[in-house]
Amino acid sequence: MGVLHRLQVPLVALLSYTAIAQKVIDLGTKQWTLSSPVYNISVPGRVPSQVHLDLFREGVIPDPYVGLGDFELRWVTLTNWTYETTLDGLDSTIPTWLLFNGLDTFTSIEVCGQHVASTNNQFRQYYFEISDILKSCSTTPDLSINFGSAVNITADIASEPGQEVWPPGQVFWPGGVEGVFEFPNRQFMRKEQSDFGWDWGPAFAPAGVWQPAYVVQLPGPAVHVRNTLLDIYRQGQLNNLPPDQNAPWIVNASIDVIGSLPSNAKLFIEIMDIKNVTVASGAMQNMTSIGSTITGSVVVDGETCQLWWPVGLGPQNLYYFKITVMNGNESLVSITKRSGFRTIVLNMTPISESQLAQGIAPGNNWHFEINGQEFYAKGSNFIPPDAFWPRVTETKMNQLFQSVVDGNQNMLRVWASGAYTPDFIYDIADEMGVLLWSEFEFGDALYPVGVEFLENVRQEAEYNVRRVNHHPSLALWAGGNELENLELRLAAALDPGNDRWRQEYEQLFLGVLLPTVFANSKSISYIPSSTTNGYLELNFSLAIPMIQRYDNATKGSIYGDTDHYDYNSLNAFDLSTYPVGRFANEFGFHSMPSLQSWQQVLSPEDLHFNSTTIVLRNHHYPAGGPLTDNFHSPLHGMGEMTLAAQRYYPVPNMADPVANFSAWCQTTQIFQADFYRSQITYYRRGSGKKERQLGSLYWQLEDIWQAPTWAGIEYDGRWKFLHYVAKDIYQPVIIASYLNTTDGDLTAYVTSDLWSPATGVATLTWYDYNGTILAPPSSVPFTVGALNITQVLQTNTKTIPYDLTKAVLKMNITATGSLPNTNDTKTFKHEFFFHALDLSKANLQDPGLQLEYNASTGNFTIEATKAVAAWVWMDIPAGTLANFDGNAFWLVPGEKREVGVVVKSDGSGGKWVEGVRVRSLWDNTQS
DSSP, rough: OOOOOOBOOOOOOOTOOEEESSSEEEEEGGOOOEETTTTTTEEEOOOOOOHHHHHTTTSSSOOTTTTHHHTHHHHTTTTOOEEEOOOOOOOOOOOOEEEEEOOEEEEEEEEEEEEEEEBTTTOOEEEEEEEEHHHHHHHHEEEEEEEEOOOHHHHHHHTTTTOOSSSSOOOTTTTTTOOOOOSSOOGSBBOOOOOOOTTOOOOOOOOOEOOOOEEEEEOOTTEEEEEEEEEEEEEEOOTOOOOOOOOOOOEEEEEEEEOOOOTTOOOOOOEEEEEBBBBEEOOOOEEEEEETEEEEEEEOOOGGGGGBBBEEEEEEOOOEEEEEEEEEEEEEEEEEEEEEEEEEEEEEBBHHHHHHHTTTSSSOOOOEEETTOOOOOEEEEEEOOOGGGOOOHHHHHHHHHHHHHHTTTEEEETTTTTTTHHHHOOOOOOOOOEEEEEEOOOBBOOOOOOHHHHHHHHHHHHHHHHTTTTTTTTEEEEOOOIIIIIIIIHHHHSSSSSSSHHHHHHHTTTTTTTHHHHHHSSSSOOEHHHHHOEEEEEEEESSEEEEEETTTTTTBOOOOOOOEEOOGGGTTTTTSSOOOSEEEEEEOOBOOOOOHHHHHSOOGGSSSOOOHHHHOOOOOOOOOOSSSSTTTTSSSSSHHHHHHHHSSOOOOOOOSHHHHHHHHHOOOHHHHHHHHHHHHHHHHGGGGGTTTOOEESSSSBBBBSSSSSSSSBOTTSSSSSHHHHHHTTTTSSSEEEETTTTEEEEEEEEEESSOOOOEEEEEEEEEEESSSOOOEEEEEEEOOOEEEEEEEEEEEETTTOOOOTTEEEEEEEEEEEOTTTOEEEEEEEEEEEEEEOOOSOOOOOOOOEEEETTTTTTTEEEEEOSEEEEEEEOOOTTEEEEESSSSEEOTTHHHHHHHHEEEEEESTTTTTGGEEEEETTTTGGGG
16 A cells, blocks of 8 residues: 555644543542551552552651661561542443553452452553443442552462472572572562562562553443554564565554454554654555454555664654544544654574675674664663652653763663563653663563463563554563573573473463564564574474574584673673673673762761661672571672772772762772773674674663662762763774783774774873873874774783883874764764773872863863873762763873763752862872
8 A cells, every 4th residue: 555645634642542432530530548457557549659659658658768668668568458449420331441551469359349350460451341340339339459468479379289499399499490689489470570679679569550540431332442553564574584675664553442343443544754744644454353453554655754763873753653443434543653664673693604704703693783784782771760660750761861862872671570661761762762672571580381370471461562562762572581591501500401491481482472572563573581592593484483592502603692790800801701792781790879879868877888778778699699698798799899999999098987988989880880891892892803793781771779789870860980981982983992911912992883984093192190191192093994993002011111000091083984874974082091900009199180160151171280180070969960971081181171061950059060079089099
């Protein structure tokens, strides 16, 4: 079908729909009561909300995030709670449904004292007809939802006769079938897995109506849309395979309704650009109507549509798709979705002969392609931004995603074991051009495979795949986190020769999730585990078209993506300890948050490095978790950060104890940033090596609370050293040094992720730490190819005429090239310092830092007047959320650095400027 009309039409609101003759009551407008007879508590409740939030708002409990609320409020978690309201104003003669978009998690629902249903899945949409109950109700009907304690219920499930636990007879086994953090048995529930704790987050295990809920009344032929699918792909496209970019687009639309669809119902579509100009419209073809779902498709000429691109690779062109269900000449219901035309594929095909000729190692590809173009994925891992989803606001997520874009990131891995991302976050990603590698909510465990469990998962997956598929920012579906590379390997090691665990893994992740994705979308790729060696075969004629490779790797060949964690900081900068793969999906090390974040939740007496409260808020326990006797071992958590800080940097030595504590927090952040920079530059350099490495997503983007974690952005949005360093090293064209710690070989490479060659000059200058130039700067002209590298330095630290405790190498590049999808020539600049790994032994001196503020420009200027300044850091006082356009850098004497700032929220009335301070690593040692 081609374009039928070009018409001017009124704007239809994003994700809005209109319906004929239906009555929809938002249950969030009702007055609710939250109660527990065990504690004789009855307070006003809300929908959406969760028990902890309602109790906090009503003054029954303190802010759960303050102090040791994670432990002291567990009585809330171990209690059943009931939400109640009245359903007044209903017509009992009209067919009526309850519609819940999210119940967390184990519930028993009653209307007018009669049982309606029980639920056990936080991630499913539930709808129940209550027409007969209303007819028999002699009073104003009431709605009661009893939420059971997830901790208690999963313990009961685990202890059921015949329940699958491993090793046999044991519910908990450290490092085995389930990674345990605070509460065990999370694999038995379809609830946010991190609600039971993780090494970066608390274990509140909340309960409540966490998503919107409605009463729907449908007189006559009316229907109500409860979910939709919009799938946009190239004609002939198959999942996981690069499509023909010259083929026309197929737009497939599917609507799930409450109510009965007429037998002759049809679908019509109108596609409008962002200015509301129609680019295509008409009746959809290939109509099917099965049960409460109607589906159709249309062919769209690719010449009429502008492509959607990730940030930095092109514009984010978006369109409105208005889909209408027609019964003859009558419009039953219409819905409008915003989407874009793009293909995104995870290419895992075998390395071709032409790639071998380029020097790429044999094996399989493992990289993303957007609209037929391979690109370097730069980003991090996104975790739940709060332990309580109802208080995650669009304002906070807009600020967070702006930090992602400002940090030169184009992809986030939406980590499994949280909750499926709400549509408004995908909307933000669509607008800003941030790709979201999305995962089903399974991680670090082997899961049950009973019939009821698998069916529960299938319905969960189908609802969420259909719900979010229209977002062009959706980059991938992965089955879960660390399943093949961790859990299956543990099973093989601890139960050798028993293939049962792999077979059960395949039942869920290849037998349920893969078919659900493939049946609902041709536009998206799927992998069963976040870290995987990919497939041996992809054959769509097979019942299960994907046969996994697992550990079947040929010597000399490279397969799959990698993750990397090494908490022995002695290895941190040893490049030989980093994995060689096609893509790095997570890697990292933890650090302390800033003093300003700690002050939000701690009493002044707790503001020292190993205070009891800080140690208990650090959930990075050894293997076995808090149920073991040694979970406060100094070799874990706090100890790992302390050893790293002492090993590589001067120990803070400030007279003021709070200032010294702050300096310690900053030093742990410096190590974290330094370590990540080493890994990111290593992985990026791999784009021009045999591994053809095309992606690095570090662990992790943001905090869920105020605690020692792997995050680069703190809970309130404040940037750590890490996010500033990642922003710097994720620029399109960079220079970086690489030291072989065994033989002393020192090299420097220019790395580019542009899609065309760039030319420039690298300037290399050796300085004494007092700022003296030790030799005339050397200039090295270079040309770096598209998505490639070029070497600009080769030397050896054993032969250079400088003592590295007294000398530092400053490397600068200036290059010209073009950003993808532009013809404009752009200048790229980057700076990198090579120094001795152990800065505690370097000849650091007072750099004489001076800070000035220009009120007319709103910029700060920093100058080192006396000596080289290592790790210059500008600090923003508490009460103001802002980020600089550069921070955590080095300066040589006489060099001035102008730094801009973006203020996101300010409670000081502008006085925060007076509280900005600048420090360096040397300053942290001064008493």
